[in-house]
Amino acid sequence: MLRHLAAVPVYRHDIYTRAALLEPHPHYRTLRSLGPVVWLPRHRLYALPRYAECKETLRDDGNFVSGHGVAANPLANRLSRGTTLNSDGGDHERRRKLVAHRLMPRALRSLGEDVDAQARRLVGDALERATVDAVSDLATALPLAVVPDLVGWPRGERGYLLEWAAATFDILGPANWRALKAVPRSLHMLRFARRLVRERTVLPGSMAEELLTAVDDGTLAVEEVPPLLIDYIAPSLDTTISAISSALFLFARHPQQWQLLRDDPSLLPNAVNEVVRFESPLRAFTRKLLHESTIGEAQLPAGARVLVMYASANRxxxxxxxxDVFDIRNSAGRHVGFGSGAHACAGQGLARLETTAMLQALVERVERIDIVAEPKWAVNNIIHRLEHLPVRLIPA
Ligand code: HEM
Structure with a gap:
């Protein structure tokens, strides 16, 4: 082990302190300059801060496995058993096939009009007010109006959804105070999902109902359903909230980029990719190394945990x-903000649909986005997103 570590540069800072979470890029830059693999002694992780190694690792899912969890601490890895995210090979394929088809472009087509209409309504309401919080009034309101219905979460039981989902991300960091503090809320969500399945109070026609039908048909065990519900509801809110609010933030800060998009809305798909590249909603997940392997010059032992740093790779x-320049003319499509390979985001079609719908609605009616008070960034081990973004939408 020591022989292996000698070849690997070491970074002694904690990249999960409040300050580092709020301003991660100086750390990422240093890590990238140190080498393709950097040992983080505080977290006992081999960090992969560069793009090429992140992509290779994500694509080699036979050796860099997810089945032992993708969190940076063993408790969360145990709690997330049974999800698509935390599985390998045949198990992963089977779980992914159960519901991911509902998020494929063809299935999403029927949802498109509704999402566009919701986005137009939200932008219309926002234009009637002097100032709005772009995070709660636009970026959060849209996914909340769409995703819980799709997954089948009961309408009267959504009060804690955002808090639970954020906690379910927070626990996936290292075993720091923030992760530990989030455990009860994340467990609450899991217990609630179990109750939904027991009482069958899911919405008709939803993903959850489809899973329960599979249970009735004998193709799925009933205890497999709650983790699968968490699998889809937990990552479907904060991530998209991040992308939409970062888009508003970036276009407010770069009015010439907003003008470019207004002049040429065919840049919309590019713009969404550039937002996800530039302000990657997910910071990093881990993989466990099955066999001893070489990355760059470094030999890593079997059983090691590597940290795949999506947000650093994207810079x-x-x-x-x-x-470090936000430019929607970049071809940013090869970013790893949605992951890559077998575990690439199953919901990216929906996330793109929602982000595009919001930007389209804004492009149609808004000439400028003015930030009217200091934005506030949220602190979460995994999710990078704004918490408040007070803006005034200036009508076209
Ligand atoms: C901008 C929004 C989003 C971003 C940036 C994002 C990012 C990611 C990333 C990086 C992964 C890969 C994890 C890994 O490598 O282990 C992932 C997986 C996943 N995402 Fe997303 N996501 C977003 C939205 C969504 C939405 C809206 C849903 C569901 C409706 C969703 C459901 C999932 C699921 C189920 C997986 C696990 C896939 C698998 O393991 O096969 N995501 N996401």
Whole structure:
């Protein structure tokens, strides 16, 4: 072990302190400059801060496995058993097939009009007010109006959904105070999902109902359903809230980019990719190494945990020209903000649909987005997103 570590540069800072979570890029930049693999002694993780190694690792899911969990602490890895995210090979394929088809482009087509209409309504309401919080009034309101219905979460039981979902991300960091504090709320969500399944109070026609039908048909065990519900509801809110609010933030800060998009709305798909590249909603997940392997010059022992740093890879100066410049003319489609390979985000079609719908609605009616008070960023081990973004929408 020591021989292996000698070849690997070491970074002694904690990249999960409040300050580092709020301003991660100086840490990421240093990590990338140290090498393709960097040992983080505080977290006992091999960090992969560069794009090429992140992508290779994500694509080698036979050796860099998810089945032992993708969190940076063993408790969360135990709690997330049974999810698509935490599984490998045949198990993973079977779980993914159960519901991911509902999020494929063809299935989403029928949802598209509704999402567009909801986005237009929200932008219309926002234009009638002097100022709005772009996070709660736009970025949160849209996913909340769409996703819980799709998954089948009962309408009267959504009060804690955002809090539970954020906690379910927080616990996936290292075993720090923030992760430990989030455990009760995350357990609450799991217990609630179990109750939904027991009482069958899910919405008709939803993903959850489809899973219960599979149970009735004998193709799925009933205890498999709650983790699968968590699998879809937990990552479907904060991530998209992050992308939509970061988009508003970036376009407010870069009015010339907003003008470019208004002049040429065919740049919308590019713009969504550039937002996810630039302000990657997910910071990093881990993989467990099955066999001893070499990355760069470093030999990593079997059983090691690597940290796949999506957000750092997306700013890697080896991969991107001017990575710290937000420019919607970039071809950012190869970013790893949605992951890559077998575990690439199953909900990215929906996330793109929602983010595009919001930007489209804004492009149609808004000439400028003005930030009217200091934005506030949320602190979460995994999710990078704004908590408040007070803005005034200036009508076209
Ligand atoms: C901008 C929004 C989103 C971002 C940036 C994002 C990011 C990611 C990333 C990076 C992964 C890969 C995890 C890994 O490598 O282990 C992932 C997986 C996943 N995401 Fe998303 N996500 C977003 C939205 C959504 C939505 C809306 C849903 C569901 C409706 C969703 C459901 C999932 C699921 C089920 C997986 C696990 C896939 C698997 O393990 O096969 N995500 N997401």
């Amino acid at each position: 890697d100066e080896r991969e991107w020209d001017a990575p």
